[in-house]
Amino acid sequence: MTVKKTVRFFLNGRDEERAIAPETTLLELIREDLELTGTKEGCGEGDCGACTVVLGELVGGSVRYKSVVACLTPAIQIDGKHVITVEGMAQGQELHPIQRAIVDAHATQCGFCTPGIATSLLGLYLTKAAPSGQEVHTALAGNICRCTGYASIRRIPEFISRQPDAPEAMRPAYLDATEDKLRALGDASARDDILIEREGQIFFAPASVDSLRTFVAERKGQPIQFVSGGSDVMIGVKKRRARPPCLVDLTRLASMKEIRDTGDRLTFGAGVTLVDLAEATRASLPILGATIAQMASHQVRTMATAAGNIANASPVADAVVLLMALDATLHLDGPDGARDLKLDELFLGYKRLALTAGEWICAISIDKGRFDAVDFQKASKRQELDISSVNSALALELDNGGKAIRKARLCCGGVGPTTLLMKKTSAFLAGRPFAEATFVEAAEILATEATPMSDVRGSADYRRDVMKNLLVKHFVSLSANAAR
């Protein structure tokens, strides 16, 4: 396999090939290099959606579209993909149906967020011809508009459906031809490794696991910053000016995108995005999707992975608290070979992991059939697009037709330096009736198991109180589910 130093991609149907710097984001590439200024920067950290663009990528022979935040997408990741910006929507003077609808619905005021609203909807409508209200909501929850109050934005779908030609006009004219080109290019494994070097910094995007192994072996003992979706790593690079000397992208490795469900055991690759994980487990393990729906925004979840959420080691990571309650196992690989590690043994302290230099997460697996009831709860200031102040997940094995708890695993985040497995409380719950009194009593034990700190997301007192309340809420939520 050869190595190339540029990224080749399609932009609004046009072929492009560009040399980039290791730290270049897709947003910088679009605004500075390609000089397309319709895509805006509102925050630079994936929290406002003004920079949303649509990516088309080949998945299993067909091209799939998804919205992403360009400010956190490493430019190296668009190799072999189709980038659609707001400039790629209208055909000459003819507005795209989504654009027409925004104008007709009076759903734009200052206009700064509007291109992102349009592209978020484009990402949705290219996947669903007639999305539900909830799907529109999900697609737009990551787009901050400070002017309209969203009421007019909520009316956009109605104005789309009023246009008789909307279904045919939804796909820009160049889409068919570009899809053919993407197919001709093949998936990432068919292409070259990419190596970008500048001023002592390296960004390597291997096309195969073999390339990855070789690269890592050559740098044994040296720190490597692995990148999946980039939503945490790029914030570090762009906002905190972190300069990791060696970045390695994992998103092109086909083997890391596999999901295997053997009935008892669910194993998913570290490269599986949160959106894909939720979709694949919708029927078999709905709690995963329900949790994922409360993380970040759609255009972040299309890039971000559960493995990245784990490796970032935030003590308030939502995927971590759930997976730890589910007693997940990590399948690791690295310069010293492969091994397995229980997720609850990964965290050594705040942002410290039991991983060796150059070791990466390949896959995550859970014993899907083990628990009879699983619940996730989070407390945050805002309902959506907010990081938890405290989160909590409870997995129960039940006896006696659901009336008694056999075993419990309770995990909480935001109450210590890492996500915590609450051993005393979990032990207390085991063998007790599944009843409100049990949980109210358990909450008092839980209060002794963690000493939360105060920070911008909540005071120590609040965290302790809400941690206890979330345990009771697990009971309220699980018993409501049981009643249904």
Add this chain to the structure above:
Amino acid sequence: MATRKATEEKAETRLGMVGTSPLHLSGRDHVTGRSEFIDDMPKPRHLLTVKVLASPVAHGEIRRLDTSRAEAIPGVVRVITARDIPGVNQVGGIIPDEVCLAEDHVAFVGEPIALVAAESDEAARAGVQAIEIDIEPLKPCLTVAEAIAAENFLSPVRKIERGEVDAAMAHAPHILEGVVVNEGQEHFYMETQRSLAVPEDNGAITIYSSTQHPTEVHRMVSGVLGLPQHSVTIDIKRLGGGFGGKESQATIWAACTALAAHLTGRPAMLKLEREEDMCWTGKRHQFVSAYKVAFDDDGRILALHTELNANGGAVADATSSILERGMLHSENAYMIANHRVIGRPCRTNLPPATAFRGFGAPQGIFMIETVIQRIAHALGKDAYSVRELNAYSEGDTAPYGELIYGAEHLKPLLAELRRSSEWDARQKAIADFNAQSRWQKKGLAMVPVKFGISFTAAFLNQGVALVQIYPDGSVSVNHGAIEMGQEVNTKIAQIAATNLGLPLSAIRIETNNTKRVGNAPPTAASSGCDLNCHAVDNATDQLVPRLQAKAQELFGVCPVFFEDGVLYAPTAEGQIDRDRPLSSFKDFALKCFQGRVDLCAHGHYATPRVGFDREAGQGHPFLYYVFGAAVAEVTVDLLTGRATTDRVDILHDSGQSLNPAVDIGQIEGGFVQGMGWATTEELVYAEDGRLLSNSPATYKVPTYGDVPADFRVRLYEGSVNEVGVHQSKANGEPPLVYGEAVFFAIAEAIQAATGEYPVDLTLPATPEKVLKALKAARD
């Protein structure tokens, strides 16, 4: 002006005329990404990036400032400190107490100290890092209480008083006292503060600034550069949101950018990153207010004593005016015979608090509405009845002596909203829900609004316009207002099109440029449309007789009618005869040009009758009042403290709306912004005065799902504003106040859980604070 039966007339009015809802003038450009904001303009050759060294501490003395290492960084072109300022180091627009670059002392986190102009962002950033600075930190004053104790005020303490407050208190059957606290609010305009400065011939300079106040930028930049104002041009196409945050606070960044360009002779761009913008720029004022109210058994307020204490930050900015508006709204919609309000503008070491949609009125109203809720609970009465009992009626005057124009609409409006929101039935349904719901409680609350329109500083009440008709019949309109999403451009185009009898497509609204329209007030106080539409009216009032005279001369009929780009003859009865077109406007315009008719007019407007004596606390601060009310229903989760806004009903008085779609958009947007202030938008500061909630990751403005599932906004019919533009009323700020209804509904839900009132809760009612209030009542 004759009363217009608007609804009937509008039905047959052509789209684009006044009273209709044509599409956003910039709609096509917005949705295609072609709308140009400052950072989207083609980069001038040799453009420099400017980065700012801002004070990292809230209060301190600068002991040493050494820029030599920074100057040696490759790519750094110039490092600028206060010593380099060629003119006056001053950017305070109302009170001159704000330096552009700190000299020997810093008074808030984010106060600019030095600028680095460089070839690239990286070099500029490295340059800022390389500046050596020693600041001896001093103890910061961060709270209103500390400032009051030290009598540290930004401007004089003021008072407005009427009646005999103390005497009325002495004999009152009921007295309540309390403290009301609202925190500030970050504007979170989507486009951060930025400007581009380009040197011009003969030492002049043009500044493209994201400002609501070009006149102040114009004046201050001239002063800082030491240039006459004729050598400085400010040009603005549009803002990516302002909300007051770019009224006075765009000035300093424009001045910094201008300094860099002027001193290097090269174009320069300064763009704040989101976190810089949030940390360094001022917010809505925190108010800590105290009240003492006397009332009778029915709930009628007999006397009210209030003290409004505004946390103004380190320099005056607009605090005196904002506090004044707070005081002028401290009775909101209620007739209070004995009323005293004292306002203290407290100086602290926070970034200067500044204008934010509502401009102090939301804070004043929050205080009196808290009082009304308490009275209702104290007497066990329905809060609606207490509001109705105290509401202004026709002929009532405000505590500052002005007649409440249009007060006759207030009670009918409240009654209509009570009906349409099903207030009584829902009170009952909510009580039933709360009786059977263990972990969730609901609350319902109403907040009325009476909002005074005009700048309280009388001199600002003027509008400016310049209208030119070209020989092809197209029209260029310049005006003093800044387009920032409120669609003032759409409304002004409607006015011009209506007045000149042209289709909307014949009108072009130009960028706001101080060369074409100078000396305009800021686009603020909800007045941008009012003032500048009147000015456009004034300009077209000059043009129309000239056109009419020429048309009569050309066509020999009288009068000639101008409609939709066509000139028509009159019928025998003097009405428009659409069967007898005389000419297209296009052909006619050419004839006017050839006939040497002056096709250009400058328009000006000075609001009549306004004037307020702030020392006496009496006068006529407002031209008219906007009325409205909101009802909000929330559900509070007792385990997490999270509130969900389920339904909101708003009835709002826009007079005869110029553009109903725009006005409804303003109401919806204003409400949601107010709801954010009242619920999730929390400014968290460290003990040393640094802002911790300094990014969208930690400062939570509403997003799509926060909008009430059931959201009903209607315009009140029947209100005609004789002094308004085409009988309309202003719209920008009053709707923000409706968000307070969500706060009071949350308090009601907490009361339903605990049985206690008042609820120990400050605004915003975050989940954490709600949980704490629930717990406090249990303990």
